[in-house]
Amino acid sequence: LDLVDLGFADWEDPAENFGPETHNVIRHFQDFYGYHVNGVIDQQMLERIDEELEKEISRGLNRPDVERFKLKLVDLGFADWSSPSTNFGPETEERVIAFQEYYDTNRTDGVVDEETLT
Structure with missing residues (x-):
């Protein structure tokens, strides 16, 4: 797994x-x-x-699960990538912060933690 x-x-x-x-x-x-x-x-x-x-899912990470997470952000309306990459860059970080702020999560730093994933 x-x-x-x-x-x-x-x-x-x-x-x-x-x-x-x-x-x-x-x-x-x-x-x-x-x-x-x-x-x-x-x-x-x-x-x-x-x-x-x-490793935390955060800026600088390059892994396939980043692409999967980006697709979830697209599905939720926080991004509009048509073909997201596996790289977690500054634009991804901005989208994650917007998501975290919108849902008033414990973190609003662009780092994807368990709360952000669920």
Whole structure:
């Protein structure tokens, strides 16, 4: 499920086996972060996954889940990107702040926390 959280897969109920779809998701992760693309998870990749999961969704982050979040902002009327990127830049930060202020969340700094996600 970590790869789902990072936006590399969209499984709702992932299978326990390692099939071709999982292989392709791992290859995408490897390609995205510049690893040798072989579809095999090694210790270095596991550490990178953990490292990425610890990062806040905020300015400077470049991950597939940023694109997914941007699409939610579009759906809610806070942005009008037709093809959002995976990069969280200053424009995204402005849109997040507008969202946070509109909904009077605990944070209004453009950092996406659990409250902002829900």
